[in-house]
Amino acid sequence: MRTIAFIFAGLFLCTACGSSSTKTTSEEMTTADSSTSATEHDIAGSYTYQQDGDTVALHLTIQGTKAMGHLTYAWKEKDHNSGTLEGEVENGLLLANYTFESEGMTSVREVAFRLDGKTAKEGYGDVEEKDGKFVFKDFNKLNFDTGLVLTKQ
Known part of the structure; x- marks a missing residue:
């Protein structure tokens, strides 16, 4: 037993x-x-900047590392442009092609944002024209400290 x-x-x-x-x-x-x-x-989500009559709106969808969305710049008493974003997100940094219309013309330029889930800080740096679009000369030298700060809605 x-x-x-x-x-x-x-x-x-x-x-x-x-x-x-x-x-x-x-x-x-x-x-x-x-x-x-x-x-x-x-x-992912919607981010906005509003100050002194200027508005910037970013609507972002993320699938893995792929980013898609819509971006609008509406400057007080200046040009307004609106278009689509397609790019990649890696370690909270978005680098995307922004295809937009302004004054009846379609253009493409790179945009960069540092994303932390609460804000989207736009990056600025030297650009050059390549193959009909404006691209950053060196992504590693972008400045995110002096750009626009969009707040998540």
């Missing part, structure tokens, strides 16, 4: 250990998936 009790106890321990291992792996996968989704969710 004592031998049978030890066998059942051993089987119980082996089964319990196996279930625990599987459960931990499942929990780890869920945590990893939710952290990725949370990051995308935190960054």
Whole structure:
């Protein structure tokens, strides 16, 4: 009788250990998936800047590292332009092609924003024209400290 009790106890321990291992792996996968989704969710959304009659609005959708959206600049008593964004987000930095219409002409230029889930800070730097669009000369030299700060809505 004592031998049978030890066998059942051993089987119980082996089964319990196996279930625990599987459960931990499942929990780890869920945590990893939710952290990725949370990051995308935190960054995606609508951001605006409004001051002295000037308005800038950014609407952003994120899928993995791909970013898509709409960007509008409405300057008081100046040009207004509005268009689409397509680009990449890596480590909270968005680099995208902004295709927009201004004064009846379609143009393309690169835009950059540092995103933290609460704000989108526009980056500025030297640009050059390549293949019909304006691109940053060196993405690593962009300045995000003096640009517009859009607030998430």
